[in-house]
Each structure stands twice: as C-alpha cells, then as structure tokens.
Amino acid sequence: MSDHLVVDCLEYSAPNRDRFLEWQRGRVGCVHVTLSVWENTRETLSVIGQWNDLFAEHADLIELARTVDDIRRISGSGRTAVVFGFQNTAALEDDIRLVQVFHDLGVRIMQLTYNTQNSIAAGCWENEDSGLSTHVGRGFVREMNQTGVLIDLSHCSEKTCLDTIEYSERPVAVTHANPLEFVGSDVELNRRPKSTTVLKELASAGGVVGLSPYVRMLKGGKHATLQSFVDMTLWTIDQIGIDHVAFGTDFYTGYDVSMVKWWRAGRWGRESPVPIDEHAPVVEWPVWFESPEAFPGVIDALAGSGVDDESLGKLLGGNWLRLFDQTFAPRAGA
C-alpha cells in the first residue's frame, strides 16, 4: 500500500459530506476544486461563502489549503486539503486587480478561458485560434505571475497553450487533459486533448499535465480499461518525463442536466454547441474509476506495471506539490 500524498488536481462535484468521505476512503490528500466557470464576481463570492460553511461543518474531513505547507499538514492529519481554483476568468470580470482580491480569498489556480474565446485567450472550441490576446491576455498572465496564481490551460486552444507557456515567467499547468496523440482524435469532444507539441513545451517550461479518466478523453471511451489508462500514463511519461506527469481526474457527480447546460453554454448561448443527452446528461465513469475512492486501485495498477516507488510519489502528488510551491506565493516585492 502506497503512502504517497495523492493530489487530484481537478474535481468539480457538487460538494457535500459524501464526496469528502470518498476522498477519505480513497486516501486523497489534496483536491483542486472549481469555484467558477461562468459565475461572475458576485456569484463566485457566494460559492466561496458556501465552501466556508462546508469547512466549518466538516472540519473533521476537509480544510482550505493556501500553501504547500498547508497541504502537507492537512493531509498529514488524515484529512483532505482543498485548493480553490477557477476554470475560467469570468469571476474576474476583466478587472486585473481582482486577481489579487481572489488570491487573498484563497484562489490559487485560474484557467484562462473555458472552451470559448474571452478577452484574455482563445478556448479549444474556437475555429479561429488567436491564442493569448495582445494586451488583456498578456497583462493578466503578468498579474497572475506576480500575485501567485498557477495558470491552468486545460480548456484553452493550442495557440493559447503555446503562447502562455512561452510568455509566462512561472511554469504553468494543464490540470486535466489527456494526450491527443495517444487517445486519438476520434474521441468525443476531441478538442480537449493536448498535442504532443504542447505537452513537450509545457514540460520544458517546468509545467505539469494531469491525466484524467474522463471517458470522453480516453482511448476507447467508456470501454477504456484501467490498463489502457496505465498505458497512457506510461506513454506520457515517455514523451515528457516523469517530473511532468500527474493526475487531474475531472471527476464530477451530483448534478442534473441544468448544470451540464450551464457548463456548455453559460448565459452566452441559447443552446449548447455540443449535443447534451437529456436522459443521460452526466457522463458515465469507467468501472475502474467510479469515484476518487478508486485511487488505490489505480496506484496498484501503476505499481503492477513497473512504476517504481519514487516515480509513483511524483505522479501521485510530488509533481503537483513542486509546481504549487513554485507558483502559489506572491513574487518577492509584489
């Protein structure tokens, strides 16, 4: 049994005690949760308020982490450290000074955009990919670098990834995406997986990618096996090195179709640009990862495929903790 600290660098379930108990049973020491996709400033403050209530009510299971020391302390006590993040910059409402305001409230990870283009960057759903925008985009990357916010590129476009990796003065993350070359371009929502070029540049700049058992990004889709997930992990390590691969499951549960519509089209669209099955709107998870409780099984499969203990430590949490340590604090003099 591994005693490595496990970090799941993206989950987005409706938060409640059942989820926190799953984390405990799965021995997940740290989870990066999403506060906002399209929620604006005011709405996001309410989401933080709801989490504050959860921290008070379930202090036996969870606590907010602002630093890597917090993560080690909280997970060391047998509980789960929660890291706040955004999957979009909607909560900033184009106000550069809100980067620090939300950092002060504990937000440590911000994705530049969620699927579509915004003032800062192009998302993976755009047919015309302008990358990081000339003035607003570069300004926000500088601000996040300065303030101590880890930039997430998971739902961003190819050019946004490459531009940001190059422009950012601190390493960046793809918290939850799989390698396009391995999974193939025939999977549903195939714009989400990352090219080998992006993954190699990400790694060269010190970044980390979090691999996910989300069936729409797996080779084989819902029929993908645990061995195929292990193979994808080994393939990615082979491409970009053991120091740059980790996990971000993208796990979510507890929502009905209205939340899926919100994710797909926010308030900006009258319809989702991608089909939503009204009868089965929430994605199925593979039998070998029905919840984060399944982490020990994934760890056993990795070990069984020859991943040594030091490498396991990096994959499960060490790489994320190194990256968090390089990015979560304000720059000296800031």
Add this chain to the structure above:
Amino acid sequence: MSDHLVVDCLEYSAPNRDRFLEWQRGRVGCVHVTLSVWENTRETLSVIGQWNDLFAEHADLIELARTVDDIRRISGSGRTAVVFGFQNTAALEDDIRLVQVFHDLGVRIMQLTYNTQNSIAAGCWENEDSGLSTHVGRGFVREMNQTGVLIDLSHCSEKTCLDTIEYSERPVAVTHANPLEFVGSDVELNRRPKSTTVLKELASAGGVVGLSPYVRMLKGGKHATLQSFVDMTLWTIDQIGIDHVAFGTDFYTGYDVSMVKWWRAGRWGRESPVPIDEHAPVVEWPVWFESPEAFPGVIDALAGSGVDDESLGKLLGGNWLRLFDQTFAPRAGA
C-alpha cells in the same frame, strides 16, 4: 441653407445643457450617444438613469428616440433626438438575453468590441485577429439581428468586420471611422481607419460608414483642412456609393485624463497600451470642427464642392435613417 435632417452617428461628450445647446445651434437633429465602453450591466443602468434625468430636465432640447418616426418627430420640433448605443458589449456581461433587456430600455446600436478582443469578437488593437468568435460571436450577432439592434464595427478588427458583414442577416454600420486608403497608415492610432475592402463589403451588404473629423484619423492630423475632409468624403462616395456614406464625428469634450485612461485600459490594464499625454489628454479638434455647432460650415463646404441637394440629404441623415429603419425593430415573430 440646407434643411436636411442632420444625424451625427457617434458623439461621446460628458452630457449637459451646453452640449444640447451646441446641437441646437448646429441644427443637429439626431445624435447617437455612448452609454458604455467598459461599464458593466449595473453601471450602464445608472448611466441610463442619468440620461433619464437629463431628458426630464432638458425636454426643451432633447428626447430619447426609439424609432425613425421618433427621430423625425423630435427633430421636426426643433430639438435633438438621442439614440442610445454601446461602444462595447461589456454591459451585456456575456448574457445573450440582455440584448433584448437593453433594447427594451432604448439601446439601438451596439459595437461588438472596443479595441481589444472579447468573447464575441477581435478588436483593432489585437495582433492576432480571430474575427467574429465561433459560438459566442455568431450567437450574439443572431440575437442582435432578431432583437433589432444595429451592429457597429467601428473599433473592431479587419476580420471581425468582414466576418460580421457576411454573417449578419441585416446590414451593419461603421458609425465612426475614416478610410485607411485615403488617410494613410501613418496617422496616430492607425488601426482605427477601415480598409477599402471592408468599406466595399459593408456597402454591398447595405451598410453605412460615418466619417469623422477626429484628428487622429484625418490625413494631416490636426492640420487637416475642411477641404481635405470634403475630399475624403467625395473619395469615399466614389469608392462605395452615395447611399453608404454619412457622418459620425466621434466628438467628445468635457472629460479629464481619468476618462481617457478608462477608455484606453478600462479595468483590465494597469497602463494604457497607447501613450496618454497627461498635460493634453483630450484630443484637439480641427479649427473647422470645434464642436457640432460647426455642422453648417461643413454642409456649406460640401455644397461648395458640388455635392447636390439630394446627395447632401443622404450624407447628412438620409442614409442613417434608412439603415436605422432596416435594423431598429424586432424581427416579425421575434
């Protein structure tokens, strides 16, 4: 003396009685004013509230116009019809249903973006020009077409202009910009003038361009003569036809440097990407157009250069009124 209805299709002065008196002395029958560049939904509602007060206090000089009939009635009474517009979509906060909400409040013209990229479109300051965005941009254009909002492309990028002219099912406007080929690319802020390609496509689709005496978009800058402005008008008519050329002065006064900084960088930038002269922040106007009071002199110069009376009627207001008539009402069945 011309008795044609004069429409100035973009002014952005701090509104007060002095401005309304200038309109009366210049016999300007209709002015399109700006409610928002970076102002969000809530802030824009307050701007509408301030205009409502002005309409009540200065009913002898101004009234809000929602239709072309309103414009004719108000200007026919010797007063000035005010048309509400946005120079950005910030006030919509990415909520597609706010297009109709603001239409219900009288807003009839919306510019897709102001200089920089947003979720809908690329602006003229971007180095990478993605045009109208794939999902959000097209969705908002459809919504504006349906609701009865005239789309303005003045500060948009080349590709945004071409994409929107093609995608929109109603004709669109460039309310305030000059022709790049005539003014040359050496003028300050040279990304604002429009290419001949854009102007020709605009006209082919039934749109109208409003020419401006803003010195940063004039050939010769602050030394440009009235004759040069007349020559630019004749040149543009020659390129795209008398039915597609009009005026949008971009006139503004009554602000200090803080407003200029707001226009240039909103809340998204710590600094303006273009230099601002702290000692002379507000642009100078040419001696022949120090305010809208100067319209009669411009009209005399046009007539003196051989523009016939029918053509003058189109240039001064007829073209705008035709375009407004084609775009301000909700689509049947909407």
